Amino acid sequence: MSSLRSCGVCLKDAISQLPSPSGANNYKRTGRWQSPQAAIIPNLHLPMRSLELKNRTSTEDIKSLRLITAIKTPYLPDGRFDLEAYDALMHMQIVNGAEGIIVGGTTGEGHLMSWDEHIMLIGHTVNCFGGSIKVIGNTGSNSTREAIHATEQGFAVGMHAALHINPYYGKTSLEGLVSHFEAVLSMGPTIIYNVPSRTGQDIPPQVIHKVAESSNMAGVKECVGNGRIREYTDNGIVVWSGNDDQCHYDRWGYGATGVISVASNLVPGLMRKLMFAGKNTSLNSKLMPLIEWLFCEPNPIGLNTALAQLGVVRPVFQLPYVPLPLTRREEFVNIVKEIGRENFVGERDVQVIDDDDFILVSRY
Template identity: 80%
Template sequence: MASLGNCSLCSAELAFQVPLPSNSKIHRRKNGRWISPQAAITPNFHLPMQSLEVKNRTSVDEINKLRLITAIKTPYLPDGRFDLEAYDALMHMQIVNGSEGVIVGGTTGEGHLMSWDEHIMLIGHTVNCFGGSIKVIGNTGSNSTREAIHATEQGFAVGMHAALHINPYYGKTSQEGLISHFETVLSMGPTIIYNVPTRTGQDIPPHVIHSLAQNINMAGVKECVGNDRIKDYTDNGIVIWSGNDDESHDARWLYGATGVISVTSNLVPGLMHELMFGGKNASLNSKLMPLIEWLFREPNPIGLNTALAQLGVVRPVFRLPYVPLPLARRLEFVNIVKDLGRENFVGEKDVQILDDDDFVLVGRY
């Protein structure tokens, strides 16, 4: 006990000898305790964790030339953890069918249902296994600028080629706040801005995008408002990807979009590749419409998760709050696959209807 007392005394004495900033004002309380001095403010203290190494470093020009980017699905094991074996198989299917990039942990990949540890791990895994064959774009956006900065630093540190950033949702902010938020994350590397007001509750207006377009790290915009908005941007030299599969053919060939960030390409990557690379093809576009309409009748990714399970390429496991489509809708999908041709869909198993009891719903994982 005596030695502990001496230790405490030494620690106390040392505490009083800590050097303080020259401009600090020190006040002593009547009881002898010190008030912590105001921290010295160091300009540019919070610099991004950037690396100048060349591995996986990608220019903005390489990103804004991508025509088919798939918002890749994240499959699960029965306990809700990532099924990396199934994920790797999905990635291989995208690469062999001509997808040029993937969004990891986006809306379709259910990044909002992941911890940040899971999120960054999946980005790193994708880069490590597939980064030499396809561009890996990590969804590191958040409604908290602090979280967006931290996740983006980590994403680039594990090798992602570009970041996807949504505008702050739920709490929203002013238009000046939108610009400040995006300018902060744009400083770290090639960035795609994602505008989907039906999910965020706030549109990113054109004047904000025009302002941000001057930033050297601005690769382009995933735009979900529609083709008239897309034309306004492309007429001014801003790179745009359609965020709406049902409008992507016209966006690409009539309104100047570079391509699409697609959900449907999870299922029929070869057909979506043809749609984006093969020139105007109204016939193919019409042929794909029943599938696209079926996919988005309920909020994404409910339809996609159900379809991939029916095709046998992922386990029928859902992280709540997502639940599978009802039996009648699953029967519709079987008929859509027959009409389009099973050979055009991912996987090799026959399409199944599946019973309700086949699905696993996971609340804790």
């Protein structure tokens, strides 16, 4: 009973220290009622700390990556992840020279995953391949709360860096963009992703210059174009091209560090050569028909179709994505022959898959 009384005293003392409602006092002083001010909740987030150095990566390590693949997520016919096919894709990336991987990005259909699935796939990738390639988890969201929570979990399971998009659909002000990114930058190395065609809002340079003051800001995946890339590189900000069709000139003409690529899912060795071996307009021109074909419909429709035709993933599509039509699938076979089957992932002959052989998954 005495302990209960002492707790009661403690609680009474704590309550007495809380600020009294300002409205009552202001009413007495001015004779007019004023609405009470909302309580301001301080940012109590603490950057993660760990004595385990197995997968800890410096921001400078991320800044040096030249070929980063936005990896495809393959599915089983029941809609679950096909981890066997996924691991094979990862192995192909590593042996062909990719230095980093984006897990659960747009290409990997992270927007179709639950957060549990998302974090599980990041953790699986780190556990199996984190010693051979940098694992960058797409933990961005249009909700700052979700972005913080997912990023905490991503770093907890060992990812080396985070990829963050600006809030989409429910767009915010420029000050809101800065606050959103600052809320996640404290947790670890971060790449900011600017793709206005998907978010509906450009991240302008003044926002990037502001958040670049953080030591955890690794750089920008920029999809706006060459001029924007030049502006950043002239100011010492690391940039990766987000456009496969422009990445060669972005790299060798505009100062981009490298590319975050979709095409490297298919031809990682050639994309590495494009990023590492100096200016090569001949190779770039050779790859243009493939890149144009890949983006004839919104990504990842073309990539999913291509990987199925190469026999490295099952022909399973998660709606709302559906395969390219038959004429496009026939075009891909000819493109593979022109570039050379040996340059593509997988070992099976490229084939034209019949409409009836594709599986469309709407729920599971």
